[in-house]
Amino acid sequence: MRAMTQPFIEFKNVYKRFGNLEVLKGVNLSIDKGTVTVVIGKSGSGKSVLLKHIVGLVKEDEGDVLIQGKSLNRLSSKQARQFKKNMSYMFQDNALFDFLTAFENIALPLTETTRMTVEQIRKKVHDRMARLSIEGIDHKYPSELSGGMRKRVALARALVTDPELILFDEPTTGLDPIRKNDVHHLIREFQKQFGFTAVIVSHDIPDIFDLAQQIALLDEGKIVFKGTRQEIMACEHETACAFIRGREMLYDRSKT
Numbered sequence: 001m002r003a004m005t006q007p008f009i010e011f012k013n014v015y016k017r018f019g020n021l022e023v024l025k026g027v028n029l030s031i032d033k034g035t036v037t038v039v040i041g042k043s044g045s046g047k048s049v050l051l052k053h054i055v056g057l058v059k060e061d062e063g064d065v066l067i068q069g070k071s072l073n074r075l076s077s078k079q080a081r082q083f084k085k086n087m088s089y090m091f092q093d094n095a096l097f098d099f100l101t102a103f104e105n106i107a108l109p110l111t112e113t114t115r116m117t118v119e120q121i122r123k124k125v126h127d128r129m130a131r132l133s134i135e136g137i138d139h140k141y142p143s144e145l146s147g148g149m150r151k152r153v154a155l156a157r158a159l160v161t162d163p164e165l166i167l168f169d170e171p172t173t174g175l176d177p178i179r180k181n182d183v184h185h186l187i188r189e190f191q192k193q194f195g196f197t198a199v200i201v202s203h204d205i206p207d208i209f210d211l212a213q214q215i216a217l218l219d220e221g222k223i224v225f226k227g228t229r230q231e232i233m234a235c236e237h238e239t240a241c242a243f244i245r246g247r248e249m250l251y252d253r254s255k256t
């Protein structure tokens with residue numbers, strides 16, 4: 001019975017501090033398999049730190065992060081390897097390697113983590129490139145591509161291993177509103193097609209809500225609101241409402 005309802009990822013009372021700075025102060029969040037969760041919150045509130053717990057780049061001081069009911073810290077090295085293999089991420093700051101071509105960037109997770117042949121890799125990479133409409137740029141370096149194209153290459157790389165889980169940290173940073181919507185659309189389409197679980201940190205409010213089954217607001221070190229798009233937009237939760245109203249005003253201004 002428990003197995004039926006077990007979340008894919010669960011933060012249980014997670015605390016994290018850096019020196020004197022307490023960033024997470026008892027985070028509780030459940031993420032179900034195959035769903036999209038959007039994490040919002042003020043700049044510096046700890047959204048990236050939250051994501052980095054899942055990747056293992058940051059370790060909690062107190063509490064626990066569970067993957068399918070098992071503490072990340074208690075996975076055997078084989079289980080940890082398996083989990084990492086089934087996960088990919090698209091982070092704003094380490095999007096692509098400048099010294100690798102578009103093809104090499106997309107192929108990298110396959111060359112690093114699988115024993116696929118050169119031909120199998122070529123097929124897989126070209127399939128993802130075709131689905132993202134970026135054929136013919138195999139030999140281009142990131143510096144030769146537009147911002148929107150670079151995001152597509154990063155997305156192709158995140159998708160190339162058929163991961164069960166993809167973490168997106170502000171995947172549309174630096175794009176204009178049209179290209180932002182373009183990336184949202186691609187994430188939504190691929191999530192529907194491949195069914196991966198997604199956790200997206202985003203400031204694209206309210207547009208990003210269209211993708212999400214669950215929206216979580218991180219504020220003062222805690223998840224103070226969890227709900228659907230309809231629930232947050234109904235504006236019945238004071239903090240969540242104030243946050244999205246503030247953001248919407250900024251968002252509308254940036255569109256004009």
Ligand SMILES: Nc1ncnc2c1ncn2[C@@H]1O[C@H](COP(=O)(O)OP(=O)(O)OP(=O)(O)O)[C@@H](O)[C@H]1O
Pocket residue numbers: 018021023041042043044045046047048049050
């Ligand atoms: N490795 C680290 N060492 C020290 N401080 C850190 C570290 N990582 C994050 N922080 C601090 O933790 C706080 C939360 O950072 P985080 O990047 O998670 O915020 P965020 O909500 O993602 O912000 P933004 O929306 O601006 O990207 C910040 O004050 C940051 O400086």
